[in-house]
Amino acid sequence: MKHIVNVNETLLNDLRERFKNWNDKTQIGDKLFAIAPFLKMYRSYAESYDSVIETIEYYKSKRPNKQFINLLWAGETHPIAKHNNIKSMLILPIQRVPRYVLLLNDLLKNTPTDHPDYNNLVSCTDVMKEVAQQINTAIAQAESRNNCIRIQESFETKFGSKSLPITTLVEAHRIFIKEGTLLKQCRSERKQRIFYLFNDLLIYAHFSGPPPGKLVVDHTFKLETTSTNDLLTESGFAFQIKGQGKSFTVYAESPEQKQEWLHILSETIKKQKEHFQRLHNIEETENSKLNPEPAAVWVPDDQVILCQVCQTEFNLIRRRHHCRNCGKIICGDCSKSRRIVQSVKKDKEVRVCDECQKQLLQ
């Protein structure tokens, strides 16, 4: 903060000197260019902005510190603050760099190309734009990290468990992309689930009690082995998410919401597949590693009244079961076999229907 003030004070004094003896040939680009190397300070300032705000909130409300609150009050009510609170004052330095860019663009437009200051102003604008870009990146990274922390803290589920087989959400390479609720088709009804999309993962969860509260994670998809499938014929803005261990149909609230999810999911999955391929040196022809057979989508219970193998009607005694290999609903008699189905569980035999059993034996 002090460094930022110093650099700007120096610039202000230098510009004042130039303005005292202003004429058509006066330059200011050289002075602006002189501060360029110091602009990186703005980047570290922007990076720490969020944690500074958090710390202020912490001592204001979570663990109130009387001395600190009095100091804040004294500062915010001081005439020099012009009724601004601490947060809006602290954001000002971050907004400074884009303003420098605008100012320079304006200045360039009004400077003839043969003016002695012209070239200086061009280089200056380039440097300033670069710093503004770096600041934006730094802010985006800090935002993503904060989102990862927030989501991580909202999970009741333990990391390293079956539904959440990672050690932490907060990692340098992880970027938070999107979150939102979708209706997931479960066995007998559609249930609201919260989806979190990262550059490498798709996690979905539900509230353990009445919201807002902690979340129970249902499943974590690794994007390199996940795919989506638009269901154009299905009513209710439906699409499928298919992956290892689980595949299912989800319903969006509107066609726009569905398109948004489908678009961002397919873009993110594509990028992650390319990244994974490079990282593990996988040939494009080794399709099985990048696009393994996804788990079967289960047929919803209410869509079927007869066993899809023997056509016998279901009742209280003849109950519905799902074949883990094809997703069909079948009766117990038609699904006595247990087999390893790679797309569902790699280490445990699961229920398969007689049709699949015959096929798998071939």
Ligand SMILES: [Zn+2]
């Ligand atoms: Zn049957």
Ligand SMILES: [Zn+2]
């Ligand atoms: Zn089957």
